[in-house]
Structure formats: structure tokens, C-alpha cells
Amino acid sequence: MNDHTGRTTRDGIRIHEAGDFAGMNKAGALAARILDDIAPHVTVGQTTGALDKLIEGMVNDAGATSATIGYKGYQHASCISVNHVVCHGIPGSPIPKMNSVSRDLEKRRKDDTLKDGDILNIDVTVIVDGWFGDTSRMYIAGKAKPFAEKLIQVTHDSLMKGIEAVRPGNTFGDIGHAIQAYAEAHRMSVVYDFCGHGLGRVFHAPPNVLHSGRPGSGARLEEGMFFTIEPMINLGRAETRVLADDWTAVTRDKSLSAQFEHSVGVTSNGVEIFTESPGGVFHPTYR
Ligand code: MF3
Ligand code: CO
Ligand code: CO
Numbered sequence: 001m002n003d004h005t006g007r008t009t010r011d012g013i014r015i016h017e018a019g020d021f022a023g024m025n026k027a028g029a030l031a032a033r034i035l036d037d038i039a040p041h042v043t044v045g046q047t048t049g050a051l052d053k054l055i056e057g058m059v060n061d062a063g064a065t066s067a068t069i070g071y072k073g074y075q076h077a078s079c080i081s082v083n084h085v086v087c088h089g090i091p092g093s094p095i096p097k098m099n100s101v102s103r104d105l106e107k108r109r110k111d112d113t114l115k116d117g118d119i120l121n122i123d124v125t126v127i128v129d130g131w132f133g134d135t136s137r138m139y140i141a142g143k144a145k146p147f148a149e150k151l152i153q154v155t156h157d158s159l160m161k162g163i164e165a166v167r168p169g170n171t172f173g174d175i176g177h178a179i180q181a182y183a184e185a186h187r188m189s190v191v192y193d194f195c196g197h198g199l200g201r202v203f204h205a206p207p208n209v210l211h212s213g214r215p216g217s218g219a220r221l222e223e224g225m226f227f228t229i230e231p232m233i234n235l236g237r238a239e240t241r242v243l244a245d246d247w248t249a250v251t252r253d254k255s256l257s258a259q260f261e262h263s264v265g266v267t268s269n270g271v272e273i274f275t276e277s278p279g280g281v282f283h284p285t286y287r
Helices: 020-041 048-061 146-164 172-185
Strands: 079-082 085-087 119-128 131-140 196-198 205-209 226-229 232-234 240-242 249-251 257-259 262-266 271-273
Touching: 020 048, 020 119, 020 131, 020 262, 020 271, 048 079, 048 119, 085 119, 085 232, 085 257, 119 146, 119 257, 131 146, 131 257, 131 262, 146 172, 146 226, 146 232, 146 257, 146 262, 172 205, 205 226
Parallel strands: none
Antiparallel strands: 079 085, 079 119, 085 249, 119 131, 196 205, 196 226, 226 262, 232 257, 240 249, 262 271
């Protein structure tokens, strides 16, 4: 069965039709609304497991489906990545400790309770009428250190620089370059082990959307392409490592990491963001 509309480029990138934007907007709006609604629950003493259960309830109450529950054996409605966890943090599992002395054995806290000053990414993907909405943003439990706030701001702004490069005729390399140039100008590192992805009626499709690159390199952007941009930026070095749970990705040097993600579509003259915050609270401290 092929219920896709549109065509596919030589690089395997689907070109969607004008009517498909409405489906992506609906899915994206729900994912973004859930990220808005979870914000007041991110407090000192809260657990990541409880946050995930709240998110699962919000997905169900909306009559939508979680894209992550059952995906490659994953069992949660969100990924929650605290401090030096880069991405794919598992809600409910004890939070890896920063600055642990052991290099090989990742020390963990006794549980998944958030402490004052923790920064965390919450990543939610929902399916609405068959369309996928994928977005993540940063939250702060209590009060963050100034360097942590700076990392969050630079990561947010690097995503927006990437989005500004989205228009027909530009290339995926232009997006990556915009993100990398901005982050590195602030003496921070772009994670190159994980990337954004095409999406639409599927969760992960071509292309790999790199968050670094050379201007003019990569596939050319065309109207109707749908993909995520989701830069992960580290205060220290770029290298990552996956923990023994086979999911949790952390910075090798245990430096702090942040991430923001939007699902976007290429329009005739620019970009449409499908996962804009309904409450205008995408960034935790910009108002
Ligand atoms: N939402 C993530 C992304 O941005 C993917 C999470 S897959 C999971 O692509 F299984 F870890 F949930
Ligand atoms: Co994604
Ligand atoms: Co995501």
C-alpha cells in the first residue's frame, strides 16, 4: 500500500503536496502544546518518570498516539535528557551524575528526581491522523547557573539560525553551516553523532539533517520537504558515548549539553515551523 502523496527526489527525500502541510501543522501543534503544558511540572523534586507519565496522559487525552512507545523497543512517551545527557535519556531511570570520577562506570544518582539547577531536554513525538510531530526544548529545575543558561540560549539561537537558512535553492549544508558557525563563534561544540531527519507520515526518513557543514554542500532544499532540525550543543567537547542501557547518550567529557528541535516544512519562499509553541514559551527564559 502506498498512501503517500507527492514524489521522491534522487536522494530519497519525499516532496509533499500543499495539502500535506495541514496534517503536519496539526501533529506539530499537539507536540508543541504538550511541551507547553509540561513546563509548570518541571520543578525541583519532580521525577522524570512522573513527567513522562503526565506526557503519556496528555497524548492519550488528545486522542493521539505516541510515536516513541514501541519504537525499537522504547517504552516511553518522551525522552528526558538531564545535564550532560545529550539525548535519548530514559524517563524514570536514575540520572547519570556529572563529574563522576570513574571513566568507565557511569555513576548514577539514587533515582530520577530533579535537583535545583538541573537543565533538561524533553523530546516528544506524536502521531495525529498519520502525521508525525517531533519537537524538543530545554527546561530548568529551579535556578540554572549562568553558564547553563548561556548554553541553552546559544543552542536555541543556533536552531533558529539553521531554520533561517531553510528556503528553496539553499542546501542542507547551508543549514548545518549556520548552526555550526553560530555555536562555534560562542566557543561551544556541535554534536556530530546525532542528526535531524526527514519525517511526515513516517518518523525517520531521508535525509540525515547534519548540524554542521559547508555552505552549498548536500542536497538542495525543495518546496514540500519536511524534516527536523535538532542541534545538540556541548559546553565542552563534541564527543558522545552511549551508556550500558544502550539508549542514553552522554558527553564523553561530562560537559553540559543542550538541544532544541523543531519539525519544519519548506514552502515556496521559505519555511513553515510546524512545532511553534502555542503559548510562545519555546525558550525557557525568553518571554
Ligand atoms: N524524538 C527523537 C528524535 O528527535 C527520537 C526518539 S526515539 C526514542 O528523533 F525511541 F528514543 F524515543
Ligand atoms: Co527528531
Ligand atoms: Co525528537
